[in-house]
Amino acid sequence: MDKAWTRWQDWAEVVLGVVVLLAPLVVDTTNGAMWAMIVLGALIAADGLASLAAPAMVYGEWFQMVLGVLLFISPFVIGYTDLTGAAWTSWVGGVLTVAAGAIALPAANSAHAGRSGLAGQH
Template identity: 60%
Template sequence: MSEVSTRAWTRPYDWAEVVIGVVAALSPLWLSTNTTMVWTMVVLGALIAIDGLVSLAAPSMVYGEGVQIVLGALLFIAPWVMGYTEFNGASWTSWVGGALVIIAGAAAMPEANAAHRMAGQH
């Protein structure tokens, strides 16, 4: 970790989370769907994007990355839990998007912890 970014709107992992969330939320527009899949993807995608925006706006809030990891895990398991595994495009969007959100959250955790420590020193 070279330099800890405590400036808002600068962390690439959080921008990735926003993009993944938007793609998940909008994916029912171009994927074969059912009602359960649409609501699952829209709600989880929106929550992921909102969490990313909150993390971007307040980079020293450590819990945002934990929320991100939980939301990524929910997106990953959604095809099985919500029963839309027969929709290949939606399932793969959930699996890949969820895994990427988990990875981004885990990768951002050390930087968020450092930013939180730095914010506490001021």
């Protein structure tokens, strides 16, 4: 079973979330782009921290991948594809977040199976 605070994929998710969260300080944004990046970045970082603390939380990795998809599509939905820095931060951050969540999913499944297997024996 994975130990808490050791999985590199979850640390990557935290770093990605913080980078997206802070990106509006250095890239041009609209009000909508800024809030999308702040909210999604904060959620990605928070979910990464939750996954670090509880490595058997499989749904956290699925939630992380959903957040990555939302980050990737946000420039299209909110309409900031013309803001190169903000758009590329969202696209790259979204793809990397989905990838980190997908790579962490087998480890989370393994940790969950190990944890539930011990609890189910009498």
